[in-house]
Amino acid sequence: MPLPTTYRKLVARKLSRNFRDAAEIIEVPMPTPAPNEILVKNLFAGVNASDVNISAGVYFTNPTLPFDLGVEAAGEVVAVGAEVTALKVGDHVITTGLGGGYREYQTAPASLVIPVPQASAELLAVSISGLTASMTLEIAGEMKSGETVLITGAAGGAGQFAVQLAKQAGNHVIGITSTDAKAALLKRLGCDRAINYKREDLNAVLQAEYPNGIDLIYENIGGEVFDICMANIAKRGRCVVSGFISEYLTGAVSVTAPRIYHTLLWKSATLRGFLFSDYVSQIPEHMGKMLSAFGAGTIQAVVDPTEFRGVESIVNAVEYMHAGKNAGKVVVRF
Numbered sequence: 001m002p003l004p005t006t007y008r009k010l011v012a013r014k015l016s017r018n019f020r021d022a023a024e025i026i027e028v029p030m031p032t033p034a035p036n037e038i039l040v041k042n043l044f045a046g047v048n049a050s051d052v053n054i055s056a057g058v059y060f061t062n063p064t065l066p067f068d069l070g071v072e073a074a075g076e077v078v079a080v081g082a083e084v085t086a087l088k089v090g091d092h093v094i095t096t097g098l099g100g101g102y103r104e105y106q107t108a109p110a111s112l113v114i115p116v117p118q119a120s121a122e123l124l125a126v127s128i129s130g131l132t133a134s135m136t137l138e139i140a141g142e143m144k145s146g147e148t149v150l151i152t153g154a155a156g157g158a159g160q161f162a163v164q165l166a167k168q169a170g171n172h173v174i175g176i177t178s179t180d181a182k183a184a185l186l187k188r189l190g191c192d193r194a195i196n197y198k199r200e201d202l203n204a205v206l207q208a209e210y211p212n213g214i215d216l217i218y219e220n221i222g223g224e225v226f227d228i229c230m231a232n233i234a235k236r237g238r239c240v241v242s243g244f245i246s247e248y249l250t251g252a253v254s255v256t257a258p259r260i261y262h263t264l265l266w267k268s269a270t271l272r273g274f275l276f277s278d279y280v281s282q283i284p285e286h287m288g289k290m291l292s293a294f295g296a297g298t299i300q301a302v303v304d305p306t307e308f309r310g311v312e313s314i315v316n317a318v319e320y321m322h323a324g325k326n327a328g329k330v331v332v333r334f
């Protein structure tokens with residue numbers, strides 16, 4: 001079947017944390033892949049909390065508008081460049097390039113895509129969100145066995161994998177989430193204690209049930225949740241900040257409080273930030289491990305059941321996730 005002459009994609013026309021305000025659908029000519037590239041028809045695209053940071057230009061230095069939105073996608077190869085020999089039309093791949101997700105078609109260097117047997121929403125979730133969880137826990141968190149591990153945003157795209165990995169490593173796992181339904185999901189994934197911080201007093205629960213503190217904290221929420229987690233860190237505990245979604249829509253929040261080194265020093269504790277893109281050399285190892293575990297059935301991938309279909313649904317999908325409605329990875333289908 002011949003390819004269409006045009007396709008649609010989502011771009012940022014202005015810099016804003018209001019994703020709806022920044023984003024615009026445009027129609028552009030269908031590209032021809034360069035000799036070392038492939039042309040991919042996107043079938044699935046992952047929705048991420050940082051989409052609003054991308055639209056705000058946080059990840060760029062003096063970004064040139066308009067720029068493409070979206071990151072990871074899974075799709076089918078529909079054309080190959082003259083020098084591409086490892087892939088053929090009909091193959092399925094995962095792509096991870098910034099700007100490659102929120103569009104119907106994309107070109108990508110053949111050497112940078114991940115071949116997969118069959119594109120699916122679940123496989124897409126494992127490949128990026130699972131990768132993030134694995135690298136965050138093992139590299140920055142220096143995860144061991146026999147520890148108490150706390151994961152915030154535990155029912156989200158990456159949090160669900162962090163719960164499973166921490167439990168499989170032989171740890172007692174606490175999952176922080178915002179609804180009882182999500183807490184029930186976390187229990188099914190192996191969480192020892194799921195805390196609905198909207199209903200339970202998080203600080204009181206941690207002090208009463210974990211008086212010796214938390215050995216490893218995987219933090220994604222920020223704000224008051226971060227403060228409570230740090231107040232309950234164990235001696236020689238580690239906290240890894242992988243995100244702070246509570247401030248993504250508002251920007252940085254100024255606070256007046258004792259500086260964090262008062263907590264860190266007296267507990268010999270460690271606070272680290274982590275972006276997997278700063279550890280590129282270790283991505284293949286963790287990506288391979290997560291894909292193999294998913295293929296073997298030892299890791300589950302939970303995809304939120306709410307359907308978002310087509311470029312026109314992307315803004316709704318991003319807002320749905322930021323409203324805290326999702327349980328699992330939010331995926332747009334094309």
